[in-house]
Amino acid sequence: MMDLSNKPKEKLEFNKLQKRLRRLTGQAIVDFNMIEEGDRVMVCLSGGKDSYTMLDILRNLQASAPIDFSIIAVNLDQKQPGFPEHVLPAYLDEIGVDYHILERDTYSIVKEIVPEGKTTCGLCSRLRRGSLYGFAEEIGATKIALGHHRDDILETLFLNMFFGGKLKSMPPKLLSDDGKHMVIRPLAYCKEKDIQAFADMKAYPIIPCNLCGSQENLQRQVVKDMLQQWEKDYPGRTDSMFTAMQNVVPSHLADNELFDFKGLKQSEDAFNKLNIISL
Numbered sequence: 001m002m003d004l005s006n007k008p009k010e011k012l013e014f015n016k017l018q019k020r021l022r023r024l025t026g027q028a029i030v031d032f033n034m035i036e037e038g039d040r041v042m043v044c045l046s047g048g049k050d051s052y053t054m055l056d057i058l059r060n061l062q063a064s065a066p067i068d069f070s071i072i073a074v075n076l077d078q079k080q081p082g083f084p085e086h087v088l089p090a091y092l093d094e095i096g097v098d099y100h101i102l103e104r105d106t107y108s109i110v111k112e113i114v115p116e117g118k119t120t121c122g123l124c125s126r127l128r129r130g131s132l133y134g135f136a137e138e139i140g141a142t143k144i145a146l147g148h149h150r151d152d153i154l155e156t157l158f159l160n161m162f163f164g165g166k167l168k169s170m171p172p173k174l175l176s177d178d179g180k181h182m183v184i185r186p187l188a189y190c191k192e193k194d195i196q197a198f199a200d201m202k203a204y205p206i207i208p209c210n211l212c213g214s215q216e217n218l219q220r221q222v223v224k225d226m227l228q229q230w231e232k233d234y235p236g237r238t239d240s241m242f243t244a245m246q247n248v249v250p251s252h253l254a255d256n257e258l259f260d261f262k263g264l265k266q267s268e269d270a271f272n273k274l275n276i277i278s279l
């Protein structure tokens with residue numbers, strides 16, 4: 001981490017940022033009951049800014065939490081060419097956190113199955129998820145923590161609307177399809193801008209996610225740029241959109257499964273009054 005001891009202004013900025021990330025993470029944990037007494041939380045660490053920040057903030061909260069829970073960091077080494085294997089173990093040894101490095105050659109599987117030139121991220125993520133879920137079971141983890149933040153959640157909402165015809169996103173808490181695994185996203189309320197600034201100040205040893213040679217999901221980048229431009233043109237819009245995700249009004253959408261539009265009836269009283277007025 002950068003030495004801020006001689007820089008009071010930067011130190012103040014850092015403390016403010018850390019406090020904000022801590023407060024928002026703590027709030028999300030409470031709002032969604034993400035972590036409970038006795039939980040063994042498996043923190044998935046990719047080597048990107050988000051997962052480093054999540055680990056830091058969770059350990060920070062753990063130190064003062066009124067409940068007792070343990071943390072175990074897990075990195076999945078997918079055997080991409082050039083993956084710097086030593087970086088995460090060195091970092092985790094230095095900060096003194098329990099960890100596992102799980103080795104699964106998903107890279108070769110993806111290369112074998114996906115035709116040349118096609119995007120590999122879909123299959124790669126599915127294989128990663130499967131490996132991590134399986135490993136969580138092996139080590140008896142009761143929660144699987146992922147480092148997605150508020151902006152990831154909003155981008156996913158728009159991606160699903162634009163390309164999937166669905167009003168859905170990544171929830172802060174999710175039960176896997178087989179009902180076995182509970183996935184949590186403790187940074188769900190945190191802004192990417194804050195996480196980036198925090199990670200820069202901490203000078204984490206970042207491992208880039210382009211070692212596989214695949215391009216980052218292009219549509220996600222387009223949506224990210226769109227949201228950032230909106231925020232620039234209309235400050236506060238991102239906050240408002242995220243608040244909207246927590247304020248859903250099914251009777252003012254158009255999903256017959258969520259709201260019984262067909263069975264919607266005027267109340268007898270109101271109907272009679274209306275008749276009297278119009279007589």
Ligand code: SF4
Pocket residue numbers: 120121122124125209210211212213214215216
């Ligand atoms: S960029 Fe590479 S490592 Fe990351 S999800 Fe896509 S295929 Fe997997």
